[in-house]
Amino acid sequence: MITPDTKDWTWVLRARCPECGFDSRAIESGTVPALLRDNAAAWRSLLAEGEATRPRRRPDAWSTLEYACHVRDACRVYDERLTRMLTEDGPSYPNWDQDRTAEEDRYSEQDPARVATELVQAAERLAAHFERVSGEQWQRTGSRSDGAQFTVDSFARYFIHDPVHHLYDVTGNRAV
Numbered sequence: 001m002i003t004p005d006t007k008d009w010t011w012v013l014r015a016r017c018p019e020c021g022f023d024s025r026a027i028e029s030g031t032v033p034a035l036l037r038d039n040a041a042a043w044r045s046l047l048a049e050g051e052a053t054r055p056r057r058r059p060d061a062w063s064t065l066e067y068a069c070h071v072r073d074a075c076r077v078y079d080e081r082l083t084r085m086l087t088e089d090g091p092s093y094p095n096w097d098q099d100r101t102a103e104e105d106r107y108s109e110q111d112p113a114r115v116a117t118e119l120v121q122a123a124e125r126l127a128a129h130f131e132r133v134s135g136e137q138w139q140r141t142g143s144r145s146d147g148a149q150f151t152v153d154s155f156a157r158y159f160i161h162d163p164v165h166h167l168y169d170v171t172g173n174r175a176v
Contacts, residue, residue, distance in 0.1 A: 010148050012161045020168035022175040024157040029138060032156040033127035036075075039163045040123035043068050046170065047116040062102070067166045068115050069107035070098060075122035078159050082129055085142040085152050095145045123163075130156055 016023040027035070046064055057063075062070065077096050084091040101107075138153040150158060164175050 010158065013154055013158055017161060017165060017175075020161075020165040020175050022161050022164045022168075024161055027157060027160070029130070029133075029153045029156040032160050033131045035160050036123050036127045036130075036163065039071075039160075039167060040120045042167055042171075043071060043119050043163075044116045047112040047119075061169060063108060064170045065110065065112055065115065066102060066107040067170055068112075068119055069105065069110055070102065071163045071166055072115060072119035072122050073098075073101060073105075074159070074162050075119070075126045078155075079122070079126045079129055081142060082126070082133075082152065082155065085140050085150075085155065086133070086137060088142075091142045093142065093144050 012022070013024050016025075047068055081091075081093050084093070133152055133156075139151050141149060141151055142155065143149045168174060
């Protein structure tokens with residue numbers, strides 16, 4: 001049995017997530033744009049319903065607003081990485097310190113309505129970018145600074161777990 005290893009998050013490509021229930025093996029990378037758009041719509045609804053003003057449920061977990069900021073920024077970072085994978089040969093991405101970004105950008109103090117709009121826009125941009133990938137482009141490669149290797153196909157399936165999982169973090173609704 002494959003178990004989550006916090007040092008190697010690529011396990012999500014080989015097993016169902018025991019927390020959120022998402023199984024990247026069960027989806028085709030071509031479905032990622034629709035999954036991403038649906039996920040962004042769910043975040044917009046949560047933020048519009050006042051969910052963003054709820055405090056953190058646990059001290060070791062972000063609030064809804066903080067998770068939404070993270071998902072927005074993850075879409076932006078992954079769009080940049082996808083661009084590099086499609087335009088450069090085997091790029092390596094610098095580390096993105098997500099916790100540092102949350103602190104420096106003051107996620108907990110951002111305007112929920114603006115975050116909702118920006119999240120939907122960033123998700124749409126990334127979804128449209130994935131829709132333009134075709135044929136052998138799905139096999140282009142890239143790697144993270146920790147050495148994890150991806151094809152555009154595995155990159156798409158790896159990425160979509162993040163917003164799906166964080167929606168689970170705030171709603172408790174499993175992906176299954």
